[in-house]
Amino acid sequence: MRTIDVAEITENIKEMCIEANHFLTSDMDTAMKSAVDTEKAPLGKQILCQLQDNLKIAGEDMIPICQDTGMAVIFMEIGQDVHFTGGILEDAINEGVRRGYVDGYLRKSVVKDPLIRENTKDNTPAIIHYEMVPGDKVKIIVAPKGFGSENMSRVFMLKPADGIEGVKNAVMTAVKDAGPNACPPMVVGVGIGGTFEKCALMAKKALTRPVNEHSDIPYVRELEEELLEKINQTGIGPGGLGGTTTALAVNINTYPTHIAGLPVGINICCHVNRHAVRVL
Numbered sequence: 628m629r630t631i632d633v634a635e636i637t638e639n640i641k642e643m644c645i646e647a648n649h650f651l652t653s654d655m656d657t658a659m660k661s662a663v664d665t666e667k668a669p670l671g672k673q674i675l676c677q678l679q680d681n682l683k684i685a686g687e688d689m690i691p692i693c694q695d696t697g698m699a700v701i702f703m704e705i706g707q708d709v710h711f712t713g714g715i716l717e718d719a720i721n722e723g724v725r726r727g728y729v730d731g732y733l734r735k736s737v738v739k740d741p742l743i744r745e746n747t748k749d750n751t752p753a754i755i756h757y758e759m760v761p762g763d764k765v766k767i768i769v770a771p772k773g774f775g776s777e778n779m780s781r782v783f784m785l786k787p788a789d790g791i792e793g794v795k796n797a798v799m800t801a802v803k804d805a806g807p808n809a810c811p812p813m814v815v816g817v818g819i820g821g822t823f824e825k826c827a828l829m830a831k832k833a834l835t836r837p838v839n840e841h842s843d844i845p846y847v848r849e850l851e852e853e854l855l856e857k858i859n860q861t862g863i864g865p866g867g868l869g870g871t872t873t874a875l876a877v878n879i880n881t882y883p884t885h886i887a888g889l890p891v892g893i894n895i896c897c898h899v900n901r902h903a904v905r906v907l
Contacts, residue, residue: 640723671870807867
C-alpha cells in the first residue's frame with residue numbers, strides 16, 4: 628500500500644492547469660508544425676503560420692494559447708494500492724483547479740447554475756472522471772475544454788444495421804456541421820459502443836491520446852486513417868477559411884455494447900487540444 632497526501636494532488640493539478648493553457652503537448656506541437664509544410668492552400672498555410680506565431684508568443688510571454696481557457700476536465704487513473712491522506716480527494720482536485728486558474732490568471736468560465744449563470748470566479752468545479760487500475764501509481768490528465776469546440780460535439784444512437792458506414796456518416800456529419808466553429812485544424816475524438824454516456828466519455832478521453840498514435844485494433848486504425856483523409860477532403864481548412872488541413876487526427880475508442888444499439892459519440896477539439904499528463 629502506498630500513501631499519497633492529497634496536497635500533492637492539489638499542487639500537481641494547479642501546475643498542470645497552467646501548463647496545459649500555455650503550452651502544446653509535444654505531439655500536438657509536431658503536428659501543427661508539420662501541417663504548415665503539408666497544407667496546399669496559400670490562405671490555409673498563412674493561417675497555420677499565424678497560429679504558429681500565436682503559440683510562440685504565448686510560450687515566450689506566458690499568455691494563454693486561447694482566450695477560452697476552458698472548463699477543467701480531469702481524468703484520474705488511480706492504482707488500487709494507493710491510499711490518500713490529508714483530506715478528501717475531490718476537494719483536493721478542485722482546489723488544484725482553483726489555484727491554477729486564480730494564481731495563473733486564467734479566464735474563469737464556469738457558472739454555478741446552468742440557468743442562473745452566476746460565475747463561480749475560480750473555474751470550479753471541475754469535471755472529474757475516476758478509474759481504478761492495478762498498481763500503486765496515480766495518472767492525472769488535465770484537459771481544459773473550451774466550448775467553441777465542445778458545443779460542436781454530438782452523440783448518435785445508431786441502429787446496429789447502420790454498421791461502419793453509419794459510423795462514418797455520423798462522424799462526417801458532426802465535422803461538417805461544426806465547420807469553422809470548432810477552430811480547425813481540429814482533433815476528432817470518437818467513442819463507439821457502450822451506452823449513451825459511455826460513448827461520449829470515450830470520445831472525450833480519445834482526445835488525450837497522442838495524435839501520432841493509432842488504435843491497436845486493426846480495423847479501428849484503418850477507420851481512423853480513412854476518416855482523417857475524408858475530413859481533410861472537405862475543404863473546411865485552417866480557421867474554416869479553406870484548405871487541406873481540417874483535422875490533425877481522428878482518435879477512436881471502442882467498447883462492448885448491447886445487441887440492439889450502436890452508440891457513437893463525437894467530441895471535437897480545436898487546434899490547441901490542451902492537455903497535460905503526469906504520473907505520480
